[in-house]
Amino acid sequence: MNNKPLLQLQTYLQSRLKPEHYQSLVGVIGDMPRLLAINLACGFAVTFVLRGGGTLFQNVLFSMFIGFSAYSLIKLFKRLFWGAGTPNTIAFYLMCVMVAPLALIVGMFIAALAFNYPLPDISKFKWSYMGSFVTLTCIVSLIAAWSFWSRAKISELQASAETEKAKNAAIEKQAMQAQLQMLQAQIEPHMLFNTLANLQGLIAIDPPRAQHMLAQLIVYLRNTLSSSRAEQTTLKQEFTLMQAYLELLAIRMGKRLQYTLDLPDDLQQTPIAPMLLQPLVENAIKHGLEPKMEGGSIHVVAEKQGSQLHLKVIDTGLGLPFNYDDSKNVSSAANNIGNANIRERLLALYGPQASLSLQANQPEGAIAHLNIPIKE
Amino acid sequence: MTAKRALIAEDEPILSLTLQKMLEKLWPELQLCAVVENGVHAVQEALDKQPDILFLDIKMPGKTGLEVAQELAEEWPDDKAFPLIVYVTAYDEYAIEAFEHSASDYVLKPVTEERLTKTVQRLQARLADGVQRPNELDRVLEQLRHLVPGQALPGGNSSNQPAPERLRIIRAAVGNQIRMINVDDVLYFEATDKYINVVTREHSSLIRSSLRELLPQLDSSIFWQIHRSTVVNTLHIQVANKDDTGKITLKLKGSEDKLQVSRVYAHLFRQM
Numbered sequence: 001m002n003n004k005p006l007l008q009l010q011t012y013l014q015s016r017l018k019p020e021h022y023q024s025l026v027g028v029i030g031d032m033p034r035l036l037a038i039n040l041a042c043g044f045a046v047t048f049v050l051r052g053g054g055t056l057f058q059n060v061l062f063s064m065f066i067g068f069s070a071y072s073l074i075k076l077f078k079r080l081f082w083g084a085g086t087p088n089t090i091a092f093y094l095m096c097v098m099v100a101p102l103a104l105i106v107g108m109f110i111a112a113l114a115f116n117y118p119l120p121d122i123s124k125f126k127w128s129y130m131g132s133f134v135t136l137t138c139i140v141s142l143i144a145a146w147s148f149w150s151r152a153k154i155s156e157l158q159a160s161a162e163t164e165k166a167k168n169a170a171i172e173k174q175a176m177q178a179q180l181q182m183l184q185a186q187i188e189p190h191m192l193f194n195t196l197a198n199l200q201g202l203i204a205i206d207p208p209r210a211q212h213m214l215a216q217l218i219v220y221l222r223n224t225l226s227s228s229r230a231e232q233t234t235l236k237q238e239f240t241l242m243q244a245y246l247e248l249l250a251i252r253m254g255k256r257l258q259y260t261l262d263l264p265d266d267l268q269q270t271p272i273a274p275m276l277l278q279p280l281v282e283n284a285i286k287h288g289l290e291p292k293m294e295g296g297s298i299h300v301v302a303e304k305q306g307s308q309l310h311l312k313v314i315d316t317g318l319g320l321p322f323n324y325d326d327s328k329n330v331s332s333a334a335n336n337i338g339n340a341n342i343r344e345r346l347l348a349l350y351g352p353q354a355s356l357s358l359q360a361n362q363p364e365g366a367i368a369h370l371n372i373p374i375k376e
Numbered sequence: 377m378t379a380k381r382a383l384i385a386e387d388e389p390i391l392s393l394t395l396q397k398m399l400e401k402l403w404p405e406l407q408l409c410a411v412v413e414n415g416v417h418a419v420q421e422a423l424d425k426q427p428d429i430l431f432l433d434i435k436m437p438g439k440t441g442l443e444v445a446q447e448l449a450e451e452w453p454d455d456k457a458f459p460l461i462v463y464v465t466a467y468d469e470y471a472i473e474a475f476e477h478s479a480s481d482y483v484l485k486p487v488t489e490e491r492l493t494k495t496v497q498r499l500q501a502r503l504a505d506g507v508q509r510p511n512e513l514d515r516v517l518e519q520l521r522h523l524v525p526g527q528a529l530p531g532g533n534s535s536n537q538p539a540p541e542r543l544r545i546i547r548a549a550v551g552n553q554i555r556m557i558n559v560d561d562v563l564y565f566e567a568t569d570k571y572i573n574v575v576t577r578e579h580s581s582l583i584r585s586s587l588r589e590l591l592p593q594l595d596s597s598i599f600w601q602i603h604r605s606t607v608v609n610t611l612h613i614q615v616a617n618k619d620d621t622g623k624i625t626l627k628l629k630g631s632e633d634k635l636q637v638s639r640v641y642a643h644l645f646r647q648m
Binding site: 190193194196197198200201202204205251252253254256290291292293295321 | 387388389390391393394397414416435437438466485486487585589
């Protein structure tokens with residue numbers, strides 16, 4: 001079978017019609033086989049069961065017109081009463097019953113006009129004769145309406161299930177990527193190997209300090225792994241992690257690094273997403289203090305300001321690059337590379353109430369401010 | 377054979393001490409004439425003490441090990457033998473292939489005794505073989521061309537990081553004004569301690585930056601580094617003059633300034 005003209009028509013309609021109109025057109029076309037079958041069945045029923053007179057051809061023809069009228073009228077009234085919304089079930093079926101006799105008359109008139117049959121004289125109608133037709137039309141239109149409605153509903157459900165599935169898959173993929181990235185970012189091979197190199201040296205020259213360093217490494221690894229698996233962690237755990245991380249660096253950098261951590265008691269259990277604070281501390285070390293010959297200090301402070309959690313990472317390192325622009329999300333400056341990432345995550349996790357900003361510290365270094373709404 | 381002298385440059389004190397101890401054990405006759413913890417002191421001490429061997433950590437504050445090697449190659453007196461260099465690097469600080477490719481000596485942190493023993497043997501062999509020493513500077517220059525990113529091929533982007541945004545306009549603070557300088561008008565950049573002097577035909581202005589920060593933002597097919605502290609806009613070069621000793625000096629169009637090209641970058645001005 002050659003589908004090409006059909007496809008061309010489809011593309012043409014898709015390009016010319018608004019999406020919602022195209023969708024309803026597709027729905028109507030989809031309803032047609034069922035509608036034609038029902039009409040055909042009615043024509044047979046009138047000819048052979050009700051024995052209403054006339055040839056099979058005539059009855060099928062009239063059935064077609066009545067059926068199409070009923071279909072169109074039900075669509076029209078549904079649109080008039082409920083617009084694009086979902087109608088109340090009972091009201092909808094009631095409407096179908098009311099519309100059926102109207103459809104019967106409209107359909108018969110159109111058929112008679114179109115094919116030049118003598119117009120049925122309404123005054124001569126006997127209820128005993130017409131009654132069965134009206135009843136038949138009512139019953140058929142009810143069944144048809146039910147069948148069309150459930151068809152629409154099923155396809156609607158299928159479509160939404162598919163969208164949902166695609167959405168879930170996308171979210172899952174994103175989450176997995178984020179977790180991988182987090183793991184990679186958290187335990188840099190660089191950090192690990194440098195720490196091991198120091199440990200190796202310390203074992204030979206100062207075993208007690210080697211023990212101490214190993215203990216810090218264990219705390220660091222354990223907390224990193226557990227927090228990278230969790231969606232939420234507490235400030236206490238994040239600060240424990242930072243303590244271990246900074247202690248490891250302080251052993252490595254010797255007198256070039258001093259640090260303090262300040263977490264008030266009432267904020268210990270405050271929940272926070274992992275990997276928000278750590279990258280800021282890592283940046284301060286990597287871009288501020290490690291490259292600075294005389295070294296310096298870093299202070300990590302948590303405080304509550306109204307309904308906001310305010311985290312500050314204050315360093316006395318090299319400071320922000322000369323062309324650093326805090327309003328720009330992406331900058332060429334190395335200092336800023338991780339920040340766009342953190343801002344994206346903040347927006348996704350906490351919405352626009354959360355923020356990250358960097359400013360110069362006086363007389364030297366930089367301060368990173370992280371603001372997060374506290375959920376009570 | 378007189379006792380050989382070595383310098384160690386390593387910013388992490390424990391690692392420095394560990395390397396010292398290992399060397400004491402593996403090469404007891406070796407004298408440690410200087411132990412420093414940043415790149416700036418490494419250059420000063422190396423020029424001052426003129427050791428035979430340098431152990432240079434790659435990632436150090438002040439200057440990287442490669443920058444130290446480069447600066448020494450520029451500053452080393454002509455009549456003295458250039459030291460043998462061993463780079464010390466952590467797992468992923470620097471592309472290991474680059475070291476292999478340039479045939480440089482390097483050891484990985486954590487330093488193992490086996491590896492250091494091999495390195496020591498190689499150093500001892502090369503120091504005993506006096507013939508090679510006079511060419512050591514050329515060898516190091518050749519290695520640096522492979523090791524320092526962006527230097528081997530002007531116009532080529534040797535790092536696989538995404539290209540940073542190009543700088544078009546430089547904003548330099550002059551008193552209460554901000555001077556807007558079109559990058560195309562810049563004759564050259566000259567780095568000082570914490571600043572870069574941006575020189576145009578009309579004036580020179582200071583910005584607070586380093587060449588390391590600035591270079592990736594410039595078009596490397598036009599802006600060439602010609603000295604560790606100088607980057608020139610090649611469109612403004614009138615002529616490159618070579619004197620009897622092989623030193624290259626650049627004369628710029630419409631400017632009295634003359635720029636020295638260091639040994640490290642001399643190859644950029646060979647004829648095509």
